Amino acid sequence: MAEQPVDVLIIGAGASGAAVAWSLADTRMHIVCLEQGDWMNPAEYPSSGRDWESRAFGDMAISPNRRGRPTDYPVNDSNSPIAVANFNAVGGSTILYAGHFPRFHPSDFRVASLDGVGDDWPLDYETLEPFYAEDDRMTGVSGLSGDPAYPAKQSVLPPVPLGKSGDTLARGFNDLGWHWWPSDTAVATAAHDGRDQCINLGACTSGCAQGAKASTDITYWPHAMRAGVEVRTRCRVREIAVNDDGMASGVWYYDADGEERFQAAEVVVMACNGVGTPRILLNSTSEQFPDGLANSSGLVGKNLMFHPYASIQGIFEEELDGFRGPGVCIWSKEFYETDESRGFVRGFTYEINRGRGPVATAMTGMMSGRIPWGAEHHRAYRDLFCRITGMVAICEDLPEEHNRVTLDPELTDIHGIPAPKIDYALSENSRRMLDFAVERASEVLRAAGATDIISEAPIAVGGWHLMGTARMGKDPARSVVNEWGRSHDVKNLFIVDGSIFVTSAGVNPTRTIQALALYIADQIKKRLANLFD
Amino acid sequence: MSDNTIATDNPLNANQESALAAIVGAMIPASEEYAVPSAADPTIFADILTLVKRHPEPVVEGLAALDDIAESRHGGPFSALGDEDKAAAIATFSQSGSQHLRAIVSMTAQCYYRDDRVMASLGMEPRPPFPKGFEVEQGDLSLLDPVRARGRIWREA
Numbered sequence: 001m002a003e004q005p006v007d008v009l010i011i012g013a014g015a016s017g018a019a020v021a022w023s024l025a026d027t028r029m030h031i032v033c034l035e036q037g038d039w040m041n042p043a044e045y046p047s048s049g050r051d052w053e054s055r056a057f058g059d060m061a062i063s064p065n066r067r068g069r070p071t072d073y074p075v076n077d078s079n080s081p082i083a084v085a086n087f088n089a090v091g092g093s094t095i096l097y098a099g100h101f102p103r104f105h106p107s108d109f110r111v112a113s114l115d116g117v118g119d120d121w122p123l124d125y126e127t128l129e130p131f132y133a134e135d136d137r138m139t140g141v142s143g144l145s146g147d148p149a150y151p152a153k154q155s156v157l158p159p160v161p162l163g164k165s166g167d168t169l170a171r172g173f174n175d176l177g178w179h180w181w182p183s184d185t186a187v188a189t190a191a192h193d194g195r196d197q198c199i200n201l202g203a204c205t206s207g208c209a210q211g212a213k214a215s216t217d218i219t220y221w222p223h224a225m226r227a228g229v230e231v232r233t234r235c236r237v238r239e240i241a242v243n244d245d246g247m248a249s250g251v252w253y254y255d256a257d258g259e260e261r262f263q264a265a266e267v268v269v270m271a272c273n274g275v276g277t278p279r280i281l282l283n284s285t286s287e288q289f290p291d292g293l294a295n296s297s298g299l300v301g302k303n304l305m306f307h308p309y310a311s312i313q314g315i316f317e318e319e320l321d322g323f324r325g326p327g328v329c330i331w332s333k334e335f336y337e338t339d340e341s342r343g344f345v346r347g348f349t350y351e352i353n354r355g356r357g358p359v360a361t362a363m364t365g366m367m368s369g370r371i372p373w374g375a376e377h378h379r380a381y382r383d384l385f386c387r388i389t390g391m392v393a394i395c396e397d398l399p400e401e402h403n404r405v406t407l408d409p410e411l412t413d414i415h416g417i418p419a420p421k422i423d424y425a426l427s428e429n430s431r432r433m434l435d436f437a438v439e440r441a442s443e444v445l446r447a448a449g450a451t452d453i454i455s456e457a458p459i460a461v462g463g464w465h466l467m468g469t470a471r472m473g474k475d476p477a478r479s480v481v482n483e484w485g486r487s488h489d490v491k492n493l494f495i496v497d498g499s500i501f502v503t504s505a506g507v508n509p510t511r512t513i514q515a516l517a518l519y520i521a522d523q524i525k526k527r528l529a530n531l532f533d
Numbered sequence: 534m535s536d537n538t539i540a541t542d543n544p545l546n547a548n549q550e551s552a553l554a555a556i557v558g559a560m561i562p563a564s565e566e567y568a569v570p571s572a573a574d575p576t577i578f579a580d581i582l583t584l585v586k587r588h589p590e591p592v593v594e595g596l597a598a599l600d601d602i603a604e605s606r607h608g609g610p611f612s613a614l615g616d617e618d619k620a621a622a623i624a625t626f627s628q629s630g631s632q633h634l635r636a637i638v639s640m641t642a643q644c645y646y647r648d649d650r651v652m653a654s655l656g657m658e659p660r661p662p663f664p665k666g667f668e669v670e671q672g673d674l675s676l677l678d679p680v681r682a683r684g685r686i687w688r689e690a
Binding site for chain 2: 045047048049050051052053054057058105106107109110113114124125144146148149150151161162163164166167170171173174177179180181182199200201202203209210321323324325333334336337357358359361362363366367373374375377378382385
């Protein structure tokens with residue numbers, strides 16, 4: 001069944017799809033977004049129930065394979081030390097993200113020039129800065145202005161509380177003379193744009209029942225829809241169709257009833273993240289594009305970057321925040337920039353993640369052998385309960401073509417669409433960076449008073465950030481989209497998600513994904529008269 | 534299906550349930566000192582069984598592994614062992630580090646640490662986080678003084 005043609009068809013209603021839809025709504029064009037997930041009901045998020053920690057292992061798990069919702073698609077990540085994490089809904093993975101909301105640094109756009117690795121981006125920090133600021137207002141970024149690790153930027157809302165955990169670790173950083181600062185977060189610390197302020201539920205990564213965390217279903221989407229954008233949920237796109245001129249003509253998708261439909265469009269915008277977007281492009285083969293759409297460079301699906309994470313947690317004698325408060329707290333950029341004496345290039349951010357709930361405490365203690373079975377269980381448990389705090393190190397992942405997304409030859413979703421297959425290996429540079437990060441974090445934890453350290457590197461389930469698989473650039477032989485997000489090959493096809501990242505930086509990507517989406521929307525609006533030239 | 538099998542949504546038979554209760558009871562016994570029940574307490578164990586019904590495979594596999602230990606080390610299925618041999622078999626099982634053991638530990642922890650009595654013992658109100666939320670200290674932003682004094686560290690590009 002065919003639908004009436006639309007002007008702009010956006011695939012995916014997550015971080016980038018929401019931002020690009022809101023911005024393009026200015027044009028009064030007919031804009032439709034197809035989202036394979038549902039609208040989420042915050043009243044049903046886990047923190048509303050006693051089983052709030054348990055549901056993070058079940059229907060709100062970060063792994064689509066474990067979660068297995070009807071709105072998910074499976075991912076074959078068996079050939080990767082890091083498993084893919086995502087969420088499929090209006091809001092996408094912002095439903096489950098912690099709300100860490102750092103910007104890239106100016107150097108992140110120039111890694112080849114500065115450090116001789118990766119590639120430079122075709123744009124710079126100054127170009128994105130106004131779009132960062134616009135995204136900050138829409139998101140309601142909480143933070144403290146004046147961070148010496150960044151060029152000047154203004155926070156919209158006050159920072160999240162340091163709490164006992166932040167205070168304790170801040171003293172450790174100070175003892176060593178290392179940088180730290182209250183994190184920029186997507187957690188509203190005061191009422192903002194119809195959202196209420198954070199009340200320290202502590203379950204941010206399972207969805208925010210309070211609505212304080214800026215998932216895009218409650219930030220951009222209400223504004224975009226009031227401006228006329230239509231969102232269709234439970235619509236699973238199979239492939240992008242092309243016409244005889246090599247232009248995208250629309251997409252084939254399955255609706256909520258499983259019926260195959262065709263939606264014609266003048267412009268198609270991909271916003272399905274660094275795994276979902278190459279999956280659809282590679283599945284969009286034709287006589288004109290036998291290797292997948294927009295893939296004349298052969299780079300669709302290649303250069304997958306995750307951000308290898310290390311978790312380094314300390315056990316303290318005094319009571320800390322435990323289950324209370326958002327996971328976001330403070331960060332340190334002490335080891336962000338390259339210092340080759342460390343044995344690796346580029347760097348990482350430490351993000352202090354406050355504490356953990358009673359179930360997670362038990363799991364951590366029992367799995368690490370610190371809480372025994374039997375009569376001693378209770379005393380050992382109480383030695384850990386509300387006494388664990390620490391950090392993750394989010395390490396810059398460099399682009400390598402052998403790290404890639406392809407189509408699995410056997411595994412499919414419920415509609416028979418091939419599942420993505422991940423082939424990923426940790427580089428020697430990443431391994432060294434992780435080891436260094438664990439060592440330095442252990443130093444700061446001990447300086448802060450930790451009596452014991454628990455670490456994991458890489459975090460096996462930590463493939464939260466999916467980047468690089470349809471990179472942007474000026475050279476069509478070395479990139480998939482140009483410097484304003486348009487496919488080199490298909491001139492009415494745009495990509496606005498993390499796929500277009502050239503490098504990963506050592507920070508969470510969402511703020512940059514959204515700034516890029518706003519920038520690309522702005523470029524589209526400025527070029528409407530000759531958009532396809 | 535044989536004629537004498539009664540259809541049920543319980544993936545565990547009586548012997549398996551009994552073995553699972555023995556495992557979780559050994560894992561987290563009751564404590565008078567902390568005024569907490571065992572994980573085999575009827576209310577908590579019923580909660581565990583509800584969770585097992587959603588994800589039965591690793592538990593069933595784990596219980597089969599326990600039976601293997603019982604057979605190889607104590608000469609019979611777990612259900613037929615005396616108390617001492619059962620405790621020894623569970624102790625061996627607890628050291629296996631297997632995925633199914635991990636699943637049983639996870640399900641037990643998930644249900645035990647949301648029980649009213651256990652939460653009260655930990656000083657927690659027996660309630661979900663929402664809508665009341667929690668208090669967190671603002672902290673001391675004067676701790677930033679040395680960071681500010683050090684000055685800019687970002688790299689020009």
